Each structure stands twice: as C-alpha cells, then as structure tokens.
Amino acid sequence: MIIAIEGMDGVGKSTQVDRLVHRINMNTGVEAYAMPKDFKNEAYVSCADMVANLLDDGFKNLNPKAVASMFTLQRWEYFHNAGTWSDMHDLTASDEIYVFDRYVGSNKAYQCARVPDSERDYIRSWIDNHEHFDMEIPPADLTIFLYADFNVVLESLKKKADSPTRLDAFEANKEYLKRVYFEYLYLAKDEDWVTIDCSPKAELLCESYITDEIWAKVKRFLKKRGVEV
Secondary structure, eight states: OEEEEEEOTTSOHHHHHHHHHHHHHHHSSSEEEEETGGGOOHHHHHHHHHHHHHHHHTTTTSOHHHHHHHHHHHHHHHHHHHTOGGGGGGGGGSSEEEEEESOHHHHHHHHHTTSOGGGHHHHHHHHHHIIIIISOOOOOSEEEEEEOOHHHHHHHHHHHHTSSSOOOTTTTOHHHHHHHHHHHHHHHHHTTOEEEESOTTSSOOOHHHHHHHHHHHHHHHHHHTTOOO
C-alpha cells in the first residue's frame, strides 16, 4: 500500500511521516516504511543530490517536463532500492505500507506553478501519464494533504531561514510559493485528497495533535482495506 503525505514546505511533513510509520508498526501487523529515508543507497543519494543542486538554482533554465522527469526518476529509485520494482503492481495488495514524504501530487503542484494557467491542465496530464504509464509508478492508495494558511507557511519558512537549514531557491520565492499553494488546493479538491487543517486559528497546531488527526484518518482507511488495527 502507498500512503502519500502532501503539503507545503514548513508544515511538518517529514515529522508526520515518521510518526505515522511508528503508529502503523506499533498498532498493526503490517510493516511500514518511511520513504525515501528507509531505502537510501549510493545511487539514490546521487539522484537526490542532483535534484537538490537544481533546487538551489530554482530550475530556472529547464522545461517543467524535464524537471518533472527528474523527480519521477528519483521516485523510481525509491522503489528500486526497496526491492519492489519487480512487483510494483502488487503493492496495493501487499502486507507492506510505504509512506511517502511527497509523491506525484507534489510533482504536479510544483511544476504547474511554473507554467501559465492555460498550460496547467496539460502539465498535470503529462505528469500523470509519465509517472504512472511511462515509468509505471503506482498511484497512491491514500493521499493526505496537510493544509496550512499561506501566511502560516511563510512564517514557518522564515523560521527555517533563520535556522541552520537553509532555504532552497524555490522556498525563497514568495510569488512562486503562492502559485504552488493554490495548485495544491486545486489538486486536493480535484483528486479527492483527505485534507487536515493544520492551522485553523492562523498558527500551526502542535505536532502531536496533527499526528492524532492523521492516525484517525489512516486507521479508518486501513480498516476498510481489511487491516486489523
């Protein structure tokens, strides 16, 4: 099974992926993995470094389809490292759960934000076809969108900018981030993602509360899939 955690930078996706994997492993008979961190090797690191270097440059001179392909290749590497490439089409029926910190939805959100509005439908469709048909990346069985108000996202990123963890070129571009934000909102509604409001009172909720909200949604989903929780 594949569960994707989507959302803007600064909402705590990585933390929540780790916590969800822990909850699944502690409360079910199913083994869960945090992706990509649980399956890194030299090939993955090489691919990730290439993407990270391009992030720092903001992909200024690259076609959105070329950039999307790089993230798709990185995703392919996740499955290859996990030893699941040969039976990727059986993942939805397997007794393992892969929890992704970003998945295909983020590829669409970030690349659609780079093109004129008139081209967004085309880019969304192209990415879907490239990911799921050309590269045979399985679709997520459940996508959870960690929503936060845009101003809350900016405040969170400002704190990140003041910390040892620096911002990449995309994160530092406010206008670009706003376009990504609205694309996420569109995708969450259009693709029927499960949305969790992480900032109902104009500030991020505590991590533990968000963890409980995610677990409640995932537990309901797993029960419907026949997993004992």
